[in-house]
Structure formats: C-alpha cells, structure tokens
Amino acid sequence: MKISELSRRTGVPVASIKYFLRQxxxxxxxxxxxxxxEYGDEHVQRLRLIKxxxxxxxxxxxxxxxxxxxxDQADSSEGALGAVSYALPVPVAAQSAAGDEEEAEADATxxxxxxxxxxxxxxxxxxxxxxxQGLTSALKELRRLDARYAPGxxxxxxxxxxxxxxxxxxxxxxxxxxxxxAERAVIVFAICAPVFExxxxxxxxxxxxxxxxxxxxxxxxxx
Amino acid sequence: MKISELSRRTGVPVASIKYFLRQxxxxxxxxxxxxxxEYGDEHVQRLRLIKxxxxxxxxxxxxxxxxxxxxDQADSSEGALGAVSYALPVPVAAQSAAGDEEEAEADATxxxxxxxxxxxxxxxxxxxxxxxQGLTSALKELRRLDARYAPGxxxxxxxxxxxxxxxxxxxxxxxxxxxxxAERAVIVFAICAPVFExxxxxxxxxxxxxxxxxxxxxxxxxx
Numbered sequence: 001m002k003i004s005e006l007s008r009r010t011g012v013p014v015a016s017i018k019y020f021l022r023q024x025x026x027x028x029x030x031x032x033x034x035x036x037x038e039y040g041d042e043h044v045q046r047l048r049l050i051k052x053x054x055x056x057x058x059x060x061x062x063x064x065x066x067x068x069x070x071x072d073q074a075d076s077s078e079g080a081l082g083a084v085s086y087a088l089p090v091p092v093a094a095q096s097a098a099g100d101e102e103e104a105e106a107d108a109t110x111x112x113x114x115x116x117x118x119x120x121x122x123x124x125x126x127x128x129x130x131x132x133q134g135l136t137s138a139l140k141e142l143r144r145l146d147a148r149y150a151p152g153x154x155x156x157x158x159x160x161x162x163x164x165x166x167x168x169x170x171x172x173x174x175x176x177x178x179x180x181x182a183e184r185a186v187i188v189f190a191i192c193a194p195v196f197e198x199x200x201x202x203x204x205x206x207x208x209x210x211x212x213x214x215x216x217x218x219x220x221x222x223x
Numbered sequence: 224m225k226i227s228e229l230s231r232r233t234g235v236p237v238a239s240i241k242y243f244l245r246q247x248x249x250x251x252x253x254x255x256x257x258x259x260x261e262y263g264d265e266h267v268q269r270l271r272l273i274k275x276x277x278x279x280x281x282x283x284x285x286x287x288x289x290x291x292x293x294x295d296q297a298d299s300s301e302g303a304l305g306a307v308s309y310a311l312p313v314p315v316a317a318q319s320a321a322g323d324e325e326e327a328e329a330d331a332t333x334x335x336x337x338x339x340x341x342x343x344x345x346x347x348x349x350x351x352x353x354x355x356q357g358l359t360s361a362l363k364e365l366r367r368l369d370a371r372y373a374p375g376x377x378x379x380x381x382x383x384x385x386x387x388x389x390x391x392x393x394x395x396x397x398x399x400x401x402x403x404x405a406e407r408a409v410i411v412f413a414i415c416a417p418v419f420e421x422x423x424x425x426x427x428x429x430x431x432x433x434x435x436x437x438x439x440x441x442x443x444x445x446x
Contacts, residue, residue, distance in 0.1 A: 011326075011367075048368050056315055056364050081431040085424065091417035092279055103234075123429040131428055135421045141279050142418075144234075145271050147410045156390055157415075158422045164383050165426035169434070171376065187370045189427065192380075194314035195365075196423075197416055198358045199381045201308065203388035204412065205354055206346040208304040211392070 003029075006039045010047045017047065023061055025050050025068060049183065057190040063089045067186055074182035081172065084185040092134040110140040113154075121158055164196060226252070229262045233270045240270065246284055248273050248291060272406065280413040286312045290409055297405035304395065307408040315357040333363040336377075344381055387419060 007014045020026040026046055029037030046068075053059045053067060070087035074080035114136050118125060125132050142148050149157075172188045175181040230237045243249040249269055252260030269291075276282045276290060293310035297303035337359050341348060348355050365371050372380075395411045398404040 052364055052368050056361055058314075078435040082428075082435065085428055085431055088424075090424075091281075091420040118425075123425055124432050125425055125428050129425070129428060131421055131424045135418065135425065138279055138414075138418050138421060141275055142410075142414065145275050145410060145414075147407070147414075150394075153390070153394065154422075157387065157419055158426070160383055160387050160390075161419060161422035162426040164380065164423050165430055167376070167379055167383075168423075168427060169430050184370070187365075187368060189424075191361075191365065191368075191370075193420055193423070195358065195361050196380055196384060197314040197420075198354055198361060199377075199384035200387050200391075200416070200419075201311075201313070201354045201412075202341075202346055202348055202352070202358065203381070203385040204391060205305075205308055205348050205352060207388055207392050208308055209347050212301040212305065 001039050003037070003039065006043055006047065009044050010051065012047055012051055020047070020050055023065070025061070025065055049186070052187070052191050056194060058194065059089060059190065067190065071179060071182040071186060074178040077176060077178050077181050080178045080182040081169075081185050084182050084189060086130065088186075088190055090130045090134045092138045106140050106143065107136070110136045110143065113139050117154055117158060120155060121162070123158075168192065224262050226260070226262065229266055229270065232267050233274065235270055235274055243270070243273055246288070248284065248288055272409070275410070275414050279417060281417065282312060282413065290413065294402060294405040294409060297401040300399060300401050300404050303401045303405040304392075304408050307405050307412060309353065311409075311413055313353045313357045315361045329363050329366065330359070333359045333366065336362050340377055340381060343378060344385070346381075346385075391415065 001009070003014055003017055006012075007017060012020075017026065021028060026043060029039040029043065031037050050064060050068075053064045054061070059067065066087045066089075067084065070083045074083060114132060117123075118132075127133075139148070139154075168188050171192075172181065172185045175184050224232075226237055226240055229235075230240060235243075240249065244251060249266060252262040252266065254260050273287060273291075276287045277284070282290065289310045289312075290307065293306045297306060337355060340346075341355075350356075362371070362377075391411050394415075395404065395408045398407050
C-alpha cells in the first residue's frame with residue numbers, strides 16, 4: 001500500500017508517518033521509485049503500536065525507540081518480559097545523590113523502608129533495579145512533604161499492586177513467539193497503566209461523590 | 224528568610240524559585256528592599272508541594288497552576304476533594320471525535336463498554352467526566368491494537384482500583400480545614416499514583432523473575 005493508505009488505515013497523519021520513518025521507529029517501505037515506497041501489514045501493526053505508546057502510554061520518542069528495540073531483540077520468551085520491563089521508562093527517576101549529609105541520611109532512611117517492604121512481601125528485586133531506585137526517591141520526597149505512609153499503608157498498596165501485576169502477567173501469557181510476546185507485554189505494561197490510573201480516578205470520583213452526598217457508610221466500609 | 228535560605232531548606236535551586244515566582248506558582252515574598260524579599264514557612268511548604276507535583280507527579284507548569292488554584296479556592300471540605308480530582312490532568316485525554324463513520328462507530332462501541340462497566344460496578348460518574356472520556360478513548364485504542372480486555376478482565380482491574388481508591392480516600396481523610404484537606408488530597412491523588420505504578424512494576428519484576436526461574440506455581444496461583 002502507499003503511504004496515504006497506511007495513514008488512512010492507522011489514523012496517523014502522513015507527516016507523522018514521515019517523522020517516524022526519519023526517526024527510524026518505523027522500518028522503511030520497499031522503494032518502488034525515487035520518491036515512492038510500498039508498505040505492508042507489518043507497517044500497519046508497528047504504526048498502531050507507536051501511536052499507542054506515544055499517545056496513550058505517554059512515552060517520548062526516545063523511550064518508544066528503546067521499547068521497540070527490546071521487542072525486536074527478544075530472542076526467548078523467558079527473557080522477553082524482563083527486557084520489556086526494564087526498557088519501559090520509570091515513573092519516578094532515581095535522583096542523583098547530593099553530597100550533603102542530611103541528603104545521605106534521607107536516602108538511607110528511604111532505602112531501608114524499601115528493603116523492609118520487599119522483605120515483608122518476599123519480592124525479589126536487586127538494589128540496581130530502576131524500580132527499587134525510583135521507589136526510594138519517591139518515598140524520600142514524600143517524607144520531605146510530611147506525607148509519609150503510615151505503618152502498613154504502603155504494604156496494603158503493595159498487595160493490591162501484586163494482584164494487578166498478576167492480572168497483567170496473565171494477559172501477557174499464552175504467546176510463544178518471543179517478539180509477539182514482547183509486543184503483548186509492552187501493551188499490557190505500558191498502555192494498560194494509564195487505563196488502571198483512569199479506573200482509580202473514576203473510583204475516587206465515585207467515592208468522593210458518595211461522601212459528599214452523605215453516603216458515608218459506603219465510603220468508609222472496610223475493603 | 225532570604226531566597227538562598229529558602230533554596231537550602233527545600234533543595235530547589237534559586238533559579239527555579241525565581242522561575243516559579245515569575246510563573247506565579249509561588250506567591251511573592253515580603254519586599255525588604257528594591258531587589259530583596261523575605262520568605263516565610265508558607266513558602267517552604269508551597270515550594271515543596273510544587274517540587275513534588277512537577278518532579279514526582281510529572282505535572283506540567285500549567286497543570287501545577289491548575290491544581291494549586293483548586294487548593295487555594297477550596298471553601299468546603301466536601302467540595303475540596305471533587306475540585307482537586309477534576310483539576311488534576313487526566314492520564315489519557317479525550318480525543319476529538321473525527322467526522323468519519325468508522326470512527327463514530329468505534330466511539331460508540333467503547334462508550335457502551337464504559338457505560339456497562341460503570342453500571343456493573345455501581346460507580347457514579349457523569350458522561351462529561353474527564354475520566355469517563357479518557358477511559359473511552361483508551362478502550363477504543365486498545366481495540367484498534369487488537370488488545371481489548373477479555374470479558375470480566377476490565378471489571379477485575381476495576382475492583383482492584385476501587386480498593387486502591389478506598390485507601391487513597393482514607394489517607395486524605397481526617398483533615399477539617401478545606402485548604403489543608405485539598406493539599407493532602409493532591410499529594411495522595413497525584414503523587415501516590417506514580418508510587419503505586421512503581422509498586423506494580425516491582426511486582427511484575429518479581430513475578431517475571433519467578434517465572435523465568437521456573438517457579439510457575441507462584442506466578443500462576445489465584446489472587
């Protein structure tokens with residue numbers, strides 16, 4: 001198909017397709033003349049994924065390139081999920097440790113809180129994991145805001161997160177081809193995160209509305 | 224205190240403080256000379272919140288301004304939570320409806336899926352809610368990617384989101400002053416969202432690692 005047909009089938013404007021081609025997010029088509037190329041179904045599929053990652057997942061072009069590389073390099077179904085998990089951008093970046101003593105103490109306190117949580121949950125993650133480092137930074141900032149989690153609160157959230165992750169892994173299962181599995185994992189991990197956040201915001205909205213209406217029993221009932 | 228002391232106490236560089244002052248995110252200090260001003264504890268508190276919203280919450284300057292305005296305008300504790308909920312940026316923006324028939328049909332299908340979900344959960348949210356519109360856009364895109372949720376899957380995520388929202392509301396409770404309550408709600412709603420996402424990523428990482436190690440029973444156990 002021509003680029004105009006590719007645009008029609010994906011809803012991505014021709015100018016954006018050309019941008020993705022220049023950025024090498026999308027492989028070039030088969031050249032049929034000096035300025036014409038033919039595209040195939042694999043371009044439709046890849047373009048839909050790029051659109052979803054950037055528009056829904058909120059990924060930058062650089063982050064999208066990382067994720068696509070992890071998909072294309074997937075060579076075993078065991079390795080695919082881990083590679084995708086580390087290729088995705090981290091919600092809170094680890095902060096570079098400042099030299100100052102107070103800062104080092106705050107880092108150590110937050111680090112101990114994370115280590116304790118992981119041990120209590122029996123979660124395996126190395127200290128070098130970007131997720132461990134991001135969580136440490138986030139907890140440090142929350143302490144600074146005087147908004148730390150009460151004892152047990154973070155673990156309660158973590159147990160819910162574990163259930164969500166289990167649903168995620170189930171959705172990403174049942175695909176044998178490593179590249180197809182990696183693509184599925186990207187969709188589940190990256191694009192379904194904003195969906196879950198929307199569900200949470202909707203649930204908050206419902207509960208705030210009930211509370212304002214004096215339906216306190218509902219909002220305060222144990223989970 | 225002088226601006227240098229404000230910078231030291233919050234870890235925000237002086238240049239950034241001046242930028243936030245120009246952008247009117249931070250109220251001006253009390254002028255003590257033509258080019259000098261004194262700042263108080265309220266500036267420390269506000270600056271920490273701005274830092275957390277932009278660095279941890281990932282909010283833009285414009286979004287931060289919206290949220291701060293919602294805090295400062297909170298005049299009742301009932302209204303504060305709702306105002307904050309709507310002032311926060313939506314994870315997936317509603318898409319402008321294209322004229323084309325296929326697009327209109329896709330919108331209608333996704334809209335029906337959302338309405339059915341809300342009815343099944345007994346969640347109250349008007350069709351004009353930015354969260355309803357965002358979820359509709361997201362489901363439409365997922366269908367396009369051939370990655371729609373299986374029947375019951377979205378509801379399973381939604382029930383977990385409801386439990387998370389209940390924890391959120393509990394954390395935001397127990398504050399009487401509307402402005403203080405709104406500020407607490409901003410922290411819980413905006414800043415704890417990336418924390419939950421990190422917990423979910425950690426849980427995914429743990430489960431991927433166990434699966435790769437052949438510990439399949441654990442990852443596949445019912446939640």
